Amino acid sequence: MSWWALIGSFVAILALAGLVRLWKLGHAALDDEAGVRRIAQQLLPDFPCEQVVRDSVGESALLFGPKGVAFVKLHGAHFVAQRLGDAPPFRRDLTVVSVGLEEALYGPCVVRLDSERAARDLTRMLQSRR
Numbered sequence: 001m002s003w004w005a006l007i008g009s010f011v012a013i014l015a016l017a018g019l020v021r022l023w024k025l026g027h028a029a030l031d032d033e034a035g036v037r038r039i040a041q042q043l044l045p046d047f048p049c050e051q052v053v054r055d056s057v058g059e060s061a062l063l064f065g066p067k068g069v070a071f072v073k074l075h076g077a078h079f080v081a082q083r084l085g086d087a088p089p090f091r092r093d094l095t096v097v098s099v100g101l102e103e104a105l106y107g108p109c110v111v112r113l114d115s116e117r118a119a120r121d122l123t124r125m126l127q128s129r130r
Contacts, residue, residue: 028074029058036061040072043081053122055111062099062111062122069129071099071109080106087130092123099126 019025030036033052040049040063051064060073068086072079082100090099097119100108113119 028077028079030054030061030072030074030079031058036063036072039079040070040081043072043079044070044083047083051125053111053125056114057112060109060111062109064125069099069126073106073109075106082106082109084109088126090123090126092119095119097122097126 030039033054036052036054037049040047040052040061044063047063047067047070048065049063049070050066052061053064054061060071063070063072067083069084069088070081071084072081084100088100090097092098095113095116095118097111097113098108099111102108111122113122
């Protein structure tokens, strides 16, 4: 094999990787509240969402509405959503809040927040629903 063929292949791979990154192909993250609401509307069309709490890495979000609490989270390469009812169980550990049951299919919704204060505020919101 020629060195030029090897170098050309390497450059082609880097060019394709650059295009994928530029066009955000394969990008699966909850970037902002509008994106969370859009995905939630697609996955839970009859769930009216009043408030959204998105985690700091964009992998999950909690949705609050008059019909209870729901979550949207990244599950592999796709997003999943599930209703959690009016007063779901939760657990807080510093800046991480885990909401929902340890069920086999999706597990709990783990929300990583930027500060302990944000985690305390989220737990207060969840406690107020009880």
